[in-house]
Amino acid sequence: MRAVVINCTLKASPEPSNTGALAGEVVKALEERGVTVDTVRAADLNLPPGVRTDMGPGDDWPRVHEMLLDAEILVVASPTWAGHPSSFAQRVIERMDAMISETDGDGRPVAYDRVAGVVCTGNEDGAHHVISEITGALGDFGYTIPAQAWTYWNKGPGPGDDYLDTDEGHGWAAKTGRAMAANLVTVAEALAAHPLQAPPE
Structure with missing residues (x-):
């Protein structure tokens, strides 16, 4: 499983990422369950705006798209900015929108x-x-969102330490991340054994 x-x-x-550090807890838990995990950082890629899988020369999204098709599990990790997902998270969602009209050999x-x-x-x-904005979009695209398929770390309203600057709350976030991975x-595994049917005509 990937x-x-x-x-x-x-x-x-190579700037340290608080979001990447917490995502690393989920990666570790997935790997402990035998999952092969690939991690990409959206800020390192050229992701032109658009809602097509391939926006032309220089577009890095087609490579990510292939990774998504090769994997059974997707984790989108985003910081909170002004109460919303990051601009890169929104760009990823916009690029994934093309998947709504892409089907497999069985019309799914x-x-x-x-x-x-x-x-x-x-x-x-x-x-x-x-979490609700991102999972809502992924559900629209066809992904299944399991129960408690998230973890977060939040210092609370206003300024404060970053995730990497304090140990406060790490235990809960890591435990929740392990539950998420499980x-x-x-x-x-359940979907592999009992695949979803193609949408009715």
């Missing part, structure tokens, strides 16, 4: 039988809003 983690931090590599949306979850970090309130794998 998973793709898309880190939607605003920071390009290509995202069928794949599961998805969300990792969120931030110093301000809004984690549940970020639920993603369990539902992915």
